[in-house]
Amino acid sequence: MSAQTNLYEHLADELAALIASRVFAPGDRLPSIRHLAQQKRLSISTVMQALRLLEDRGLVNAKPQAGYYVRPRARGLVSLADAQDMKEPTYVGINNLLMEVLRAMKTPGALQLGLSWPPDELLPVKRMQQVMSAVARRSPELLTREGCFDTNEPNFVRQVIRRAVDWGRINPQEIIATNSCTEALSLGLRAVAKPGDTVAIESPTYFVLLQLIESLGMKALEIPTDPKTGISVDALELAMREGLVQACLLVPNANNPLGCIMPEANKKRLAGLLTQYDVPLVEDDVYRDMCFPSDRPWPVKAYDRSGHVLLCSSFSKVVSPSARVGYIVAGRYTEQVAYLKNVSSGGTNHFTQAVLADFIGSSSYDSQVRKMRRAVTQRVARMSDAVSAFFPDECSVSSPQGGFVLWVQMPDEVDALALHRQAIEKGIAFMPGQLFSASGKFGNCIRLNCGNAWSTEIERAVRTIGELVHQQLDQGILRAARERPRVIEFTR
């Protein structure tokens, strides 16, 4: 019995691998049952079991009298970046909804497809333990020294500069160590804009950036953003020329949630526009090391000749989200950022800066980055295949070039928030699209975290979300049929 089980599972895995590597492309017919049985020296019933398993996994469809065909994949997202699409600047009000969603996600036992965090099992916990005890032994004064008047740990600054040599030379005077990238972004935005100002953002964008704009009483201007090439520089130029924006807050490398990377030519053009129109850019570069192409992209800061770019990053995505160590390279706004840093949190933990500096200065960091990128690239592809298999054919999915997430666009009738509530009841958490817009866009989209190792639980969860989407669509069709105007008969 178990040998039999292994035989059909083995054949199913073999065929699944051929489908994944596109030997059998979407729409292709698989070899016939008889042919597979002869070729693999298996019984007809074993081959049929294998094909049924592939059907269950959503990889193939059976067509009566015709055989098994590879299922079509979900379509890629179409370009959204039409400059005409730009709306008015708007005050942001997503915080209450975000809190509600985050609270629901804490439901005990919920399977987490919501957060854009690296999976624990890929993080270098053992190595960090070693580095921590080595630093504590070597420099015990770091456990007592107060960091108020001296924010930076010198070796941390050195390592930040070293890691940037591929794209340029950072002036050490411009670096300020922060408590994570989030603090860097907050300090940067507070330094360059004031309440009532308008901040240009990508659309969709990371909800914490919206929350930040909301908390500071600023307005957001959503700039059309292409799922492959990022923010429309044409649209942004239009907004700058019209004097609509006082600052930009962007994630040019692996935008969260689209995962797109701005082409280098667009970054260079953007840097020129910032100088020309005297508009600062707070650049969130937290995913640079988690971009999949082998040539690491450069930040916009690499093209900045006038100091208008405030580069923000951290080591949360590759080394340790809990260390909360990041930095800002603040350009012409350094003094203001230093002042704000001082009054907001005094300093940044010198011990953790020293630990991070040791780690990122060693070869461990490069192998850690390689390991993470390899694993996450595969996991994103696996999740994308599952979305293709289990979601309705009308859905489209992003092709991220970095980061941990996939963005799924569903038909307009689907309500991502209702979907989120239904999924939470079934113990599955993800992010509804409404949280990624200041103006209520993307109510038919969801963001899925792909960082975790693939498992039957995750496969089941994606299948369940797909079924819920099917249900919403079916109910919509029924409702539309019920609401269709009836023919009124005249009675005399």
Ligand SMILES: Cc1ncc(COP(=O)(O)O)c(C=O)c1O
């Ligand atoms: C675009 C982006 N910026 C910043 C952060 C947060 O970084 P940190 O944990 O260093 O504050 C995240 C985390 O999800 C993110 O997606």
